[in-house]
Amino acid sequence: MVLELHTDCITVDSPGRGTIDVTAQLQHVVAESGVRNGLAQVFLRHTSASLVISENADPDVRRDLDAFLARLVPDGDGLYQHVAEGPDDMPAHVRAALTQTSVGVPVRDGRCAFGTWQALYLWEHRLAAHRRQLDVTVVGRR
Template sequence: MWHQQEIHLPELARGFHLITDEVVHALPCLSECSVGMLHLQLMHTSASLTLNENTDPDVRHDLDTFMRRLVPDGLDYFRHTLEGPDDMPAHVVASFLGTQLTLAVRDGRIALGTWQGIWLGEHRDQGGSRRILTTLNGCEALDL
């Protein structure tokens, strides 16, 4: 089985957002896949995807605080400044964390650890809506 579609997320505030449920709800075909791989590609350069803590929102807060201190807005040596003081820092953080995830699918579900969730990192004050291209490849059952 191959399945590809885009997920559209509304504009989110700057910070990290747990989006696991949005991804799962957008892909009902996951339930048909016994074993496979789900690839998520964020179609933007100033936001990121990462896998991390799915329960305590303080983890998302703390990572956002760390990244803002690591790459603060308005650094005077950035040349790419036409889109605002938060744009180039957003590109840097997106490059650090990445814009793609490849996740195993097992028994009709994304195979996540107990405390793992999919995060969207929004690194702009007004980043706008975001699109994720999803590609699912798998099969209904293994012939062993």
């Protein structure tokens, strides 16, 4: 059995803290790969943002996730020594460490096999805008 391997990079300009739907960009990379059945692995090259598969129908879900993390890991907490880039610096790193920077998504019939209400989001944990890079590796059979 011969497996195909395709790599690409998705660039996302985040306006600041919150979630950004990157599902369409990932579906585009998978389509370009020609892989019909396999796996799309997405890796975020940053330590103050993360990836999350979440509900795509009600934006309140993502707002509630943000509110939960804000309560769990507040900006400006005196606990942190690493504040070189401001009061959201270390909290952003903690939030990323508590979530994930890599996800695998099955590929079926040339598309990511998300559930009906699922989408992939870049979760920006910094308050300021950032340019984020996602490495995508698609492996499978044509």
